[in-house]
Amino acid sequence: MGKHRARIRELNDTLRTTFIGGKVLMTHSIASLPAETKASILERVRTFDAFTKDNDPYGQHDFGSFETAGETILWKIDYYDEDCVYGSSDPADPSKTTRVLTIMFACEY
Numbered sequence: 001m002g003k004h005r006a007r008i009r010e011l012n013d014t015l016r017t018t019f020i021g022g023k024v025l026m027t028h029s030i031a032s033l034p035a036e037t038k039a040s041i042l043e044r045v046r047t048f049d050a051f052t053k054d055n056d057p058y059g060q061h062d063f064g065s066f067e068t069a070g071e072t073i074l075w076k077i078d079y080y081d082e083d084c085v086y087g088s089s090d091p092a093d094p095s096k097t098t099r100v101l102t103i104m105f106a107c108e109y
Helices: 003-017 033-048
Strands: 022-026 065-069 073-081 100-105
Touching: 003 033, 003 073, 003 100, 033 065, 033 073, 033 100
Parallel strands: 022 100
Antiparallel strands: 065 073, 073 100
């Protein structure tokens, strides 16, 4: 794995596991769930480690999915510029990137 890709992976893992280093968003449907359910979903995102070549072909740990209470939950990380207007010019450089982790039901994607 190249240094650039490894750095993106490291930054993504930090955001996903600590919710530090970017923004964490939930769709309205996720945010409307009971507190215990939301807490469980957030913990599942934080501890997600089921990365495979199929769901993580570039090795950047920027997407995952899991089942909970009969529903498929997705999370994904996108890379924006500092103002969240355009895509980041260099996702490996945190000074040029705002990471946004979004958590949603699969049907909302």
